[in-house]
Amino acid sequence: MTRLEVLKTYKIYIGGQFPRTESGRYYTLTGKDSTPLANVCLSSRKDFRNAVVAARAAFAGWSSRPGFNRGQILYRIAEMLEGRKEQFVAELILQGAAPKAALEEVMTATDRLVYYAGWCDKYQALFSSVNPVASSHFNFSVPEATGVVAIIAPESNSLLGLVTALAPVIAGGNTCVALASTSMPLCAVTFAEVVHASDVPAGVVNILTGTSKELHSHFASHMDVNALICYGTDKTEITRMKELASLNVKRIFVHTKEDQGPYHILQAQEIKTTWHPIEQIGPGKAGY
Amino acid sequence: MKKKNTSVKPLNFTSGWEYAPAPESADHIHLEKQYELFIDGKFVKPGKGKYFDTINPATEKKIASVAEADEQDVAKAVSAARKAYDKVWGRMPAPERAKYIFRIARMIQERSREFAVIETMDGGKPIRESRDIDIPLAANHFFYYAGWADKLNYAFPNQQPAPLGVAGQIIPWNFPLLMAAWKIAPALATGNTVVLKPAETTPLTALKLAELIRDSGLPDGVVNIVTGAGRTGAAIVGHPGIDKIAFTGSTDVGKLIQKSIAGTDKKLTLELGGKAAHIIFEDAPINQAVEGIVNGIFFNQGHVCCAGSRLFVQESVADMVIQKLKDRMETLIVGDPMDKNTDIGAINSKEQLQTILKYIEIGKNEGGEIYQSSCALPGKGYFCKPTLFLNSSQSHRIVQEEIFGPVLTIQTFRTIEEVIEKANNIPYGLSAGVWTDKGSKIFNLTSRLRAGVIWANTYNKFDPASPFGGYKESGFGREGGLHGLMPYLKF
Numbered sequence: 001m002t003r004l005e006v007l008k009t010y011k012i013y014i015g016g017q018f019p020r021t022e023s024g025r026y027y028t029l030t031g032k033d034s035t036p037l038a039n040v041c042l043s044s045r046k047d048f049r050n051a052v053v054a055a056r057a058a059f060a061g062w063s064s065r066p067g068f069n070r071g072q073i074l075y076r077i078a079e080m081l082e083g084r085k086e087q088f089v090a091e092l093i094l095q096g097a098a099p100k101a102a103l104e105e106v107m108t109a110t111d112r113l114v115y116y117a118g119w120c121d122k123y124q125a126l127f128s129s130v131n132p133v134a135s136s137h138f139n140f141s142v143p144e145a146t147g148v149v150a151i152i153a154p155e156s157n158s159l160l161g162l163v164t165a166l167a168p169v170i171a172g173g174n175t176c177v178a179l180a181s182t183s184m185p186l187c188a189v190t191f192a193e194v195v196h197a198s199d200v201p202a203g204v205v206n207i208l209t210g211t212s213k214e215l216h217s218h219f220a221s222h223m224d225v226n227a228l229i230c231y232g233t234d235k236t237e238i239t240r241m242k243e244l245a246s247l248n249v250k251r252i253f254v255h256t257k258e259d260q261g262p263y264h265i266l267q268a269q270e271i272k273t274t275w276h277p278i279e280q281i282g283p284g285k286a287g288y
Numbered sequence: 289m290k291k292k293n294t295s296v297k298p299l300n301f302t303s304g305w306e307y308a309p310a311p312e313s314a315d316h317i318h319l320e321k322q323y324e325l326f327i328d329g330k331f332v333k334p335g336k337g338k339y340f341d342t343i344n345p346a347t348e349k350k351i352a353s354v355a356e357a358d359e360q361d362v363a364k365a366v367s368a369a370r371k372a373y374d375k376v377w378g379r380m381p382a383p384e385r386a387k388y389i390f391r392i393a394r395m396i397q398e399r400s401r402e403f404a405v406i407e408t409m410d411g412g413k414p415i416r417e418s419r420d421i422d423i424p425l426a427a428n429h430f431f432y433y434a435g436w437a438d439k440l441n442y443a444f445p446n447q448q449p450a451p452l453g454v455a456g457q458i459i460p461w462n463f464p465l466l467m468a469a470w471k472i473a474p475a476l477a478t479g480n481t482v483v484l485k486p487a488e489t490t491p492l493t494a495l496k497l498a499e500l501i502r503d504s505g506l507p508d509g510v511v512n513i514v515t516g517a518g519r520t521g522a523a524i525v526g527h528p529g530i531d532k533i534a535f536t537g538s539t540d541v542g543k544l545i546q547k548s549i550a551g552t553d554k555k556l557t558l559e560l561g562g563k564a565a566h567i568i569f570e571d572a573p574i575n576q577a578v579e580g581i582v583n584g585i586f587f588n589q590g591h592v593c594c595a596g597s598r599l600f601v602q603e604s605v606a607d608m609v610i611q612k613l614k615d616r617m618e619t620l621i622v623g624d625p626m627d628k629n630t631d632i633g634a635i636n637s638k639e640q641l642q643t644i645l646k647y648i649e650i651g652k653n654e655g656g657e658i659y660q661s662s663c664a665l666p667g668k669g670y671f672c673k674p675t676l677f678l679n680s681s682q683s684h685r686i687v688q689e690e691i692f693g694p695v696l697t698i699q700t701f702r703t704i705e706e707v708i709e710k711a712n713n714i715p716y717g718l719s720a721g722v723w724t725d726k727g728s729k730i731f732n733l734t735s736r737l738r739a740g741v742i743w744a745n746t747y748n749k750f751d752p753a754s755p756f757g758g759y760k761e762s763g764f765g766r767e768g769g770l771h772g773l774m775p776y777l778k779f
Contacts, residue, residue, distance in 0.1 A: 004385060134751055137746065137752070146759075245550075246543040247543070247544065249543060249764065272741075272759075272761050273757050274743075275754070277746050
């Protein structure tokens with residue numbers, strides 16, 4: 001007798017838990033010859049709002065962790081991803097990727113997490129400054145996390161795009177709600193399991209599946225989201241999002257390239273400048 | 289919490305000594321009766337031939353007629369800026385670009401007194417402020433950014449920074465020349481050309497700057513200055529030939545601009561409103577803190593986006609701080625902005641005075657306890673007494689909304705957690721102030737206050753080397769310092 005395969009239920013990831021969408025809705029993902037692969041959650045506006053609540057609650061803790069600690073946690077995500085390489089490759093192949101390309105994508109995603117793990121305690125030095133003001137003050141500027149960041153991951157791939165969008169955001173101390181690729185959502189959900197097993201505090205990363213068509217306007221209009229990072233390509237949706245972002249002066253960034261670099265961290269940072277008087281001690285004298 | 293000994297002996301100001309008038313002379317300044325648009329290196333008449341008056345808010349007298357630019361005029365300015373960018377400025381070797389900007393800085397310094405007098409006449413701010421703060425800082429801003437022009441590759445290593453093209457810049461009426469400098473200097477240093485619109489109530493120093501720029505030999509079209517009101521600004525924002533918008537002004541207008549350019553690739557910097565928390569702890573140097581509070585809210589009549597308009601005083605010292613503050617307010621001289629002894633000048637416009645008075649009425653109706661200094665106000669001109677609202681609460685409109693006038697709301701607090709919660713619980717995030725003698729407390733607060741500029745044991749300090757800009761609905765992008773280059777570059 002052949003053993004019956006145990007199929008996986010793909011759910012969403014909110015506040016460190018894996019609920020189904022509150023809406024109860026789903027869409028069926030099909031493979032090459034139209035065989036159903038999974039019933040995927042069709043997340044609703046309410047799911048998004050719940051995720052933002054979780055992300056906001058997690059922000060104070062995550063943003064105040066030392067960069068060194070965030071770096072270790074991002075490295076831990078890479079470790080977990082490496083260990084589950086085969087599962088991701090298998091899912092990518094199921095979603096239509098060639099085996100070689102699938103392996104390449106998982107390896108690149110893992111390396112990208114390691115890359116940003118290293119940045120967690122270094123971008124601050126790169127983007128800070130001590131400012132030589134002309135008055136008797138000590139004055140310096142440092143980057144600080146922007147807050148809750150909504151992400152619309154690239155549609156064109158399943159894992160690498162999500163990691164590209166999400167890693168610099170959390171490396172910089174932000175918390176996020178990401179919408180996975182609609183047509184290739186499997187790796188995003190499995191990646192949530194990886195995040196879940198990597199000491200990432202609940203609510204720092206929230207991952208939804210569904211459609212940008214339904215959710216983009218809610219991502220852009222939510223008053224407690226500070227920034228929106230979008231890898232979408234639909235011109236109408238992008239314009240609509242930019243319009244709605246003005247409701248709370250949301251920072252919005254639209255990307256066409258899936259590359260890496262410290263300026264991707266900087267986009268979800270605010271620069272804070274602090275002034276303090278220096279006691280007047282008179283002109284300097286030769287001390288020795 | 290144990291109350292400190294807060295009995296303060298009230299100060300007696302009835303000494304019989306009075307300040308003699310000390311007016312700054314306006315004899316040496318040169319003003320035209322009518323100002324035109326500065327486009328492509330020349331002053332040109334507006335296409336429709338329309339003009340508006342700019343008046344002195346301290347006397348309500350007209351100073352000059354100023355051209356009103358419409359869409360066609362703006363289009364001319366944009367095409368001049370584009371031509372200058374393509375043909376001259378974008379290709380000029382960076383060290384040469386730098387020297388032009390240095391030269392502008394020097395010329396402002398040479399003519400600083402004239403600029404100060406005109407700034408005060410047109411805007412109503414005390415001559416002491418325009419002379420000692422606005423004009424020197426404007427010159428310094430050009431001098432600072434001039435030096436960056438040929439060093440951008442060191443500021444952004446491996447990024448090949450390149451200019452954006454034509455920048456459309458819209459500035460407010462509270463620091464007319466200084467805001468023009470904040471906008472123009474970094475744009476030029478990074479190789480962009482400019483179309484700038486000053487505010488309709490304070491266009492004169494920008495137009496004097498246009499004269500100076502013409503005289504400096506800066507190539508035609510690199511800087512264009514078009515005057516007008518909201519419609520002129522909208523024409524700049526909407527023009528397809530503009531690559532970048534930089535706006536300083538109200539959050540409402542900032543949102544409209546962000547929305548209106550949604551379908552374009554224009555880059556945007558917004559420096560918007562604020563409602564800064566100004567926090568006084570019981571261990572603060574109280575007398576200095578009181579000076580800081582006064583400077584925080586009454587500097588420039590409170591027409592400051594980063595004004596310390598929400599005062600939070602720790603309960604144990606509240607009575608003392610408030611008494612000292614009231615005493616200090618009694619000594620403030622409100623009146624003729626041209627008088628060198630004046631602390632608080634004229635409100636910038638009739639409209640703004642009405643807005644402030646409306647908020648004072650709202651504050652009274654909300655149940656706040658009002659206190660105003662007993663000073664007499666001049667019979668002519670737009671003036672407002674320095675005003676406090678005691679017993680304010682977080683839900684009051686005068687606590688939540690930007691008034692942009694000499695009106696301070698006061699709340700008390702007991703714990704650090706409480707005051708941080710209250711300070712951050714607002715859509716704005718431009719600036720904040722903290723007074724305490726304890727270094728570790730300062731750093732705890734400065735890192736937890738969600739605002740772009742934090743003044744610790746000081747307030748309302750500005751410098752070209754110091755990045756300025758907000759969190760949240762106070763806008764995005766920075767002006768000043770190395771960070772102020774970024775909004776004008778692509779990598």
